[in-house]
Each structure stands twice: as C-alpha cells, then as structure tokens.
Amino acid sequence: MATIVEINEQKALEVKNFEFTYAGADAPSIKKLTMPIARHNITALIGPSGCGKTTLLRSFNRMHDLYPGNKYNGEILFKDRNILIPKEDLIKLRIQIGMIFQKPTAFPMSIFDNVAYGMRLQGIKNKTELSGRVEKALKDAAIWNEVKDRLKHDASGLSGGQQQRLCIARAVAVEPEVLLFDEPTSALDPISTAGIEELIVELRERVSIIIVTHNMQQAARVSDYTGFMYLGELVELGRTEELFVTPKERLTEEYITGKFG
Amino acid sequence: MTHTQKRILINNIVMVLSTLSAIIGICFLLWILSVLVANGLDAISATIFMQEGAPPGNINGGLKHALIGQLIIVSYATLFGVPFGILAGTYLSEYGQKSKLAEIIRDISDIMMSAPSIVIGAFVYAIVVAPMGHFSGWAGSIALTIIMIPIILRTTDDMLQLVPSTLREAAFALGAPKYKVIIQVVYRGAKAGILTGILLGVARVAGETAPLLFTSFNNNFLNTNMSEPMASLTVTIYNYATSPYEDWQKLGWAAAFILSMFILTLNILGRLFLLKKKGK
Ligand SMILES: Nc1ncnc2c1ncn2[C@@H]1O[C@H](COP(=O)(O)OP(=O)(O)OP(=O)(O)O)[C@@H](O)[C@H]1O
Numbered sequence A: 001m002a003t004i005v006e007i008n009e010q011k012a013l014e015v016k017n018f019e020f021t022y023a024g025a026d027a028p029s030i031k032k033l034t035m036p037i038a039r040h041n042i043t044a045l046i047g048p049s050g051c052g053k054t055t056l057l058r059s060f061n062r063m064h065d066l067y068p069g070n071k072y073n074g075e076i077l078f079k080d081r082n083i084l085i086p087k088e089d090l091i092k093l094r095i096q097i098g099m100i101f102q103k104p105t106a107f108p109m110s111i112f113d114n115v116a117y118g119m120r121l122q123g124i125k126n127k128t129e130l131s132g133r134v135e136k137a138l139k140d141a142a143i144w145n146e147v148k149d150r151l152k153h154d155a156s157g158l159s160g161g162q163q164q165r166l167c168i169a170r171a172v173a174v175e176p177e178v179l180l181f182d183e184p185t186s187a188l189d190p191i192s193t194a195g196i197e198e199l200i201v202e203l204r205e206r207v208s209i210i211i212v213t214h215n216m217q218q219a220a221r222v223s224d225y226t227g228f229m230y231l232g233e234l235v236e237l238g239r240t241e242e243l244f245v246t247p248k249e250r251l252t253e254e255y256i257t258g259k260f261g
Numbered sequence B: 001m002t003h004t005q006k007r008i009l010i011n012n013i014v015m016v017l018s019t020l021s022a023i024i025g026i027c028f029l030l031w032i033l034s035v036l037v038a039n040g041l042d043a044i045s046a047t048i049f050m051q052e053g054a055p056p057g058n059i060n061g062g063l064k065h066a067l068i069g070q071l072i073i074v075s076y077a078t079l080f081g082v083p084f085g086i087l088a089g090t091y092l093s094e095y096g097q098k099s100k101l102a103e104i105i106r107d108i109s110d111i112m113m114s115a116p117s118i119v120i121g122a123f124v125y126a127i128v129v130a131p132m133g134h135f136s137g138w139a140g141s142i143a144l145t146i147i148m149i150p151i152i153l154r155t156t157d158d159m160l161q162l163v164p165s166t167l168r169e170a171a172f173a174l175g176a177p178k179y180k181v182i183i184q185v186v187y188r189g190a191k192a193g194i195l196t197g198i199l200l201g202v203a204r205v206a207g208e209t210a211p212l213l214f215t216s217f218n219n220n221f222l223n224t225n226m227s228e229p230m231a232s233l234t235v236t237i238y239n240y241a242t243s244p245y246e247d248w249q250k251l252g253w254a255a256a257f258i259l260s261m262f263i264l265t266l267n268i269l270g271r272l273f274l275l276k277k278k279g280k
C-alpha cells in the first residue's frame, strides 16, 4: 500500500483503483493506483523511466483514446464524476483539462492563430474578444513582449523555449481547470527552463497542475506535492518538502538519494 | 596487397564507375534537351498558337486545337483526380492507418501506379468508348484521372504521415474534433508536400500519349465539346512526328517543346515547394 499524505484542500482529481493496459500488452502499465490531486496546487510525478508517469498523465485527458484497444479500469473523478465512462464527452473534457507536451507543438500557422485556436474551436469569433484574450494569454505565458510585433508571423520562427511558452499560452487561453505537463522542459536550455518553471508556479493561482519530470530538483523547486511512482504503482505521495527530506517509504528514499533509477 | 589497399582500390573503382554512369545519363539528357530546344525553337511561332490543324503543305497549320484540347482534358482529370486522391490519401493516413484494408488499398494503388498506361487506355476504351460508340474528351480525362489518382493518393498518404503525431495530439488536447484536426492542423503541416504531389501528378498525366490514343483520340480542329474526339499535344506529337510531311514534323517538334516546357515547369515548381518546406 502506498503512503499517501492527507490532503485538506479541495481536490481537482481523484484517482481510484485505476488500472491501464495498452493495446496488446499482457500486463497493465498502471496497477490499482489511488491518488488524490490537490486543487490549485502543483503535483509533480517522479519515478524511473517506464514507471508509468506519462501513461497516468495521458489518462487524465483520455489521450489514450486516440489509439484503439487501450483499456481503462477503476475511476478518475473530476468534479465528482468518473471521466473514464465510455460516453464521456472527450471534447468537453479536453477543454477543461489541457496538456503541454515534451516537445513544443506549435501548429503550422501564425502566432496569433496558434493562441486563438482553442477559443475558435469553442466558437468565439468576435475579433476584439479574440485579440483581447490572445494578448492576455500571451502575457500570462510571459511571451507577449517577445511576440507582440509579429503576431502574424509563422510560429515556426520562434525558438524552442518561445514555442513552449506559446503552447502554454494556447493552453491557458481556453481557461482550463487542470493543466498536464509531460516533461515540458526536457528539450529546453536552462534559461528557458527557468522561465517555464516560473510560469508554472504563477499559473497555480488559477489552475491545478500536474507535472511529470525526470529532474528531481525541478520537482522540488516548483511543486507542492510530489508523487513517486514505481513499476506502475504509486509508492508515495507527500508534500514536496517532506517527501524529499523525510520520505516515508524506503523505495522513495532510495530513489531520491540516487540508489537506482 | 594489404586489406586496406584493397578496400581503397574497390572504393575507387566503384566511385569511377558510378560517376561515369551519372555522366552518361546526363549526356543523354542534355542531348535530348538540346535537340528538342533547337528544333522546337526553330518551329515555334506566334501562328502556331492561333491556327488549328491543316493538311500537310498548308503553311497555316497550328497547334491551337491541340493546346486547348490538352488543357481541357488535363484540367478535368485534375478536377476529378486531385480531390479523390487527397480524400483517399487522407483516409489511409488518418483513418485506415495500419489496418488490413488500408494496406490493401496501398498495395493496389502501388500496382496501379506501375501499370502500363496503355493498359489503362484499353480499359477506358472498353468501359467508356465502346459503349458510347465513339472517342471523346471525357474518355481521355477519365483515363488520365485513373492514372493520376494513385500518384496523388500515395503522396498525400506519405506527406500526412510525416506530420508528427504530437501535433495531432496537441490539437486533440485543445478539444478539437477529428475532422478539424485533419483540416486545420494536419493538412496545413503537409501543405507543401501535397501540393508537390499534385504538381507531379499533373505533370505525369500531361505527358501521357498511349491512354489518349484509345480514348480522346484526335481531332484536327478546335473542339471544346468533351463528348467529341479531342486533340491533345501528345497524340499530335505522335501523329505529326511519324508523318512523312516536313511541315507536320516541324509542328510536332513545336508541340514537343511546348509540352516539355510545361512539364518541366511543373516539376521545378513541385521541387521548389518541397525545398521551401525543408528550409523551414
Ligand atoms: N504505446 C504503448 N504501447 C505499449 N506499451 C507502452 C506504450 N507506451 C508505454 N508503454 C509501456 O508502459 C509503461 C509505462 O510507460 P510510460 O511511458 O508511462 O513511462 P514513463 O514513466 O513516462 O517513462 P519515461 O520517464 O521514460 O517517460 C512502460 O513499461 C512502457 O514500456
């Protein structure tokens, strides 16, 4: 059984006895996992390669449904509803639970159109509303000053770090309740990484954040809660400052002191 | 001879042989082009574009009928072939993916692409020309459409698959339905490649003669009625170049020159699009 710290705040998500099996795999990649995610906090997921961090993260917005044959079991509660039911409206779900990928995923269109993309999907056509919200999103993502003179330019002209912040702007523009980050800085230089980390911390005011990272310093720097996963299971979820200083589980301690992984 | 010496020797031999082969190939290409350009430029004049076909010996013969006929036949083939090819390619890449059905369609399409075009001409002759009782522009366009579809289908399939799947996922993650992901993100990402495929497909069918011989046949006069036999540059080249009359042969060179320049332009444009895409 995992050691899970008591969370007194409201919960953004609650994972209950969750199991996930990839199409064609014999064994589940996530096994009977139970884990609360605190609202308007940053939860970091750490653990050795292949332990299932990405798999768990992509379950929150049902990304696995894009590929046939994957199987979910158990429950993931979002606003007191199980989002794993087959007739869940995935479009609505993904508007409320956004995702930032490891590599920047700027669309082949202008900077403005990139940020406006999600809003246009929701049918917002009014020009002034669109440009107001695009500006706000770009400011929120701390990239406004760099791009305000070239909103009409193709997004592919931006640097990797700028593209990643553009993707964050695009995701926050639709005002999601949860944002999922899968190693968002692993393809970036240290300065861009620091910028993104700062951004994530600021976003906590308005969104609940789950971030997968291989970098334990990053988890320690940005997160409020940290979950340590191993072989498809949650070993320990604790307040970040406690988990890194006084881990309750031996496995956690061995991992954070670099004994394996 | 040591092992290293032997390796260097073999390396040199292979290099010399392949360089020689390349030079020979290029020589032939330049030879063809220079003969074509010399004869073509010699034969080309403004009247060619103004006049229709004339009996041999008549200095007023032109290619207007063939140019316009060719343009109409190829335009209709493009009009049918491009949307069909793109939709089918989209099915393969975005819906069928690695499924059995998709793989079978890919194989059939590859076989069709390497089928001799004369066979396709004969096929259209059997299913269109014979029942109608006469040759027609429609039959020519249908034959060219059949040749064009597998080319467009395959390039579309390939180019869409080159679009990284994370880009699709990013659009889905914003709540986009699948058709919008395809139209707004995937097509945009593959735009240059698909356009190249279209240009190469048009260039390929524009140079076809055999399937037109059986279908649109020929016409010595300007005809814009697709239900009638229609002239084309390629069939005109075939007829004029093999005729014993010197003025017809000259017109044949002019037609060959015009057609080659058209196809060359399409090919260069197609490659430019791809280069532009890679440069990004
Ligand atoms: N598409 C897939 N099909 C089948 N198995 C998969 C697939 N993707 C991942 N797996 C398996 O599921 C397990 C968990 O993988 P996952 O990608 O979630 O790990 P991770 O913790 O994100 O690792 P990393 O730190 O390397 O990103 C691994 O054993 C992996 O081999």
Ligand SMILES: [Mg+2]
Pocket (backbone or CB within 6 Å): A053, A054, A055, A212
């Ligand atoms: Mg991962």
